[in-house]
Amino acid sequence: MLLCLRIENFALIDQLELEFGPGLNVLTGETGAGKSIILDALDAVLGGKVSSRVLRTGTHRALVEGTFAVNPPLAAWLSEQEIDLIDDNSVVISREITATTSNIRSRSRVNGVLVNRQLMVGLRDRLVEITAQGQTVQVGQSAQVRDWLDLYGGEALIEQRHKVAAAYNAYHQAHQTLEKRRTSERERLQQLDLLTYQVQELGAANLADPQEMEQLSQERERLNHVVDLQQMSYKVYQDLYQNDDESPTASDLLADSETKLNHMVEFDSQLETLLELVRDAQAAVVEVGRQINAYGENLEADPQRLEEVEERIRELKQICRKYGPTLGEAIAYYERIQVELAELNDNEQSIEILEQQEQAFLQYLLEVSQQLTQLRRQSAANLEFRLIAELKPLAMDKVKFQIDISAVAPTATGADKITFMFSPNPGEPLQPLTEIASGGEMSRFLLALKACFTQADAAATMVFDEIDVGVSGRVAQAIAEKLHQLSSSHQVLCVTHQPLVAAMADRHFRVDKQVINQGKGNKTSNGSAEQRTVVRVTSLDNLSTRREELALLAGGKSANEAIAFAESLLLQAANHRQIKEKG
Incomplete structure (x- = not known):
């Protein structure tokens, strides 16, 4: 704003x-x-x-x-x-x-x-x-017109557009592969040497799990703190299950509580639920004590394994520095260059085969683009109907509007060139909007379009210059109401x-x-x-100055009749806002 x-x-x-x-x-x-x-x-x-x-x-x-x-x-x-x-x-x-x-x-x-x-x-x-x-402005930008139409088409159309983008990317990749194959043999051999070395180095590193570094780091911490873990696990075991100094453990206390609750249940059955919870808690404590004791007994210091872990971590860090920065990215790079190396080594694969693959991807791209075109034609029909309805109150009740969709070479956004066709007067043929519409017609057209696309515009501020030229009365009121409608979501x-428009400000x-x-x-x-x-x-900040200006717009001078008319406009605008706010 x-x-x-x-x-x-x-x-x-x-x-x-x-x-x-x-x-x-x-x-x-x-x-x-x-x-x-x-x-x-x-x-x-x-x-x-x-x-x-x-x-x-x-x-x-x-x-x-x-x-x-x-x-x-x-x-x-x-x-x-x-x-x-x-x-x-x-x-x-x-x-x-x-x-x-x-x-x-x-x-x-x-x-x-x-x-x-x-x-x-x-x-x-x-x-x-x-x-x-x-x-x-935007009406003349073909990319913006296409995006508007696609947004108006809804989720199904946007999803199909994503399919087209994926198909185009696949075709583009096949085309790139073909072009790469056509490069000089010297470049191929240089790339072959580089990728061979990298594949050997990455293969020797036995990369498989993107989380291996984190797992090794955890294992190193465990091996470095075996004695501490043994002592703490034994202490937890004593606290929960069996204490050397014969002081009560958590299990003992829960057993005592169970006995007391058993007696209490004889007098009040409502405590049965609490008794079950205590029994479950005692069983859980016993199980934890058993498992923590087994854990501590199985811990052993292993200096040799610790050295192996340290060496593996150093090796993985070196790999990440060269091919990462993360282990997952290094593994993804390894997988990718294996495919590239296989392509470079495939001397049996001829250019003719690659050309056939490129054509297959192109054919699929054309198919999904055609499906996108059909969805766009449906969206265009709906938008034509809606837009004409929005234009009629704006002194354009005889207007004809059509969205022309013509074929072009396929891209990531489809195989369509989209043009707004327009005829403001009966008997005149449809022509491109940007070529035939006058300034006032273009402004009112865009105002109507914005009424259809209130949620689609990224810009927070919309500017209109004299969209009310050549209109008056109910048409001016319709323009004022549309502007007020747009101002609820945009500045x-x-x-x-027009005093009717100014009164809504x-x-x-x-x-x-x-x-x-x-x-x-x-x-x-x-x-x-x-x-x-x-x-x-x-800046007309008070009612008196606004009324004076509206009177000048309405009557050319501050006559009593013009002042009265200005007051009625301000009252009408205030009522309109209240109705909209309540609605």
């Missing part, structure tokens, strides 16, 4: 710091007020493309810094990237953009660590999903002109432009102070 966004010298923004919260965060303001600049800055800090135009006129350096809440999966991913957390709750991402005489440069940092673009792409996917006018940032920000004087050091040619346009953002 985005906690804070700090911007310096970015487009019309000189300095700006915004604090966001969970739920639905809305930015409103007149057209051209600078709302999209804020979203552009957020896109930039997450690795989006930038040009020299993002630098504020008269400056050569811009800085955007975002602070995000950290969840356990994100913390684990950052740890894998060797990036330390500043604290357990947040991560700070910054991007510095500087202009030189010939080009523009930028540097991204995560918690102060300089990172490359590839890492920023991975981090962006885990933090924010931005959908703005003219952008296709949502939304730029809107958990946090409301007003964006506008202001003209300011630069100060004493900046004068025009006639000596007057230089004026500059800047973007300012006001």
